[in-house]
Amino acid sequence: MSEQAAYAKPLPVVTAEDREFWAAARRHQFLLPRCRACGHVWFPPYASCPRCLSFDRGWTEASGRGSVWGFTVMRQPYIPAFEADLPYNVVLVELEEGPLVYSNLVDIDNADIACGLAVEAVFEDVTDEITLIKFRPAGL
Ligand SMILES: [Zn+2]
Structure with missing residues (x-):
């Protein structure tokens, strides 16, 4: 990539x-x-x-399916490496299997994020060694 x-x-x-x-x-x-x-x-x-x-x-x-348990939209550059992404979301997803996972929602406007929104995991290959698990609205 x-x-x-x-x-x-x-x-x-x-x-x-x-x-x-x-x-x-x-x-x-x-x-x-x-x-x-x-x-x-x-x-x-x-x-x-x-x-x-x-x-x-x-x-x-994991099935990769879950729902948004909580979220925030970051508007301040607390972490310089993420400044170009502002405003970006941070979500806490409750997986079908039970655990809560911090991640980001992709393929959605931040204004459309809501608790209870059904989501599914997507894989983002960011380096040769690391693939991050993010989420998008289910059924896209
Ligand atoms: Zn045990």
Whole structure:
């Protein structure tokens, strides 16, 4: 992708805890940690289950579907790398599987964002190593 060389925004630092998550995102697959002991699904992908504290972690593929739980529209350049995007949205999406995920909504005017809006995941390849998971209104 030609824009990759120009990508100058902060990138996630991949750790041992979330390496599988980011590798899956690169394949355009949205994986969530799932506890083999109690079945709980959580995000972000910490090593242990936040419900029962088991380290017996597996993975389950998320449907990618969810709804807007909350959002804000950033209008001040708090982070210089995002200044050219102002005003931009930050949303908290409640996934069908339960976890809440911070992201951005794409393919929508900020004025049309509302809590409860049905959304679906989209994958944005920003570098050769990192693919970000964003959301757009469902059914586009
Ligand atoms: Zn558990």
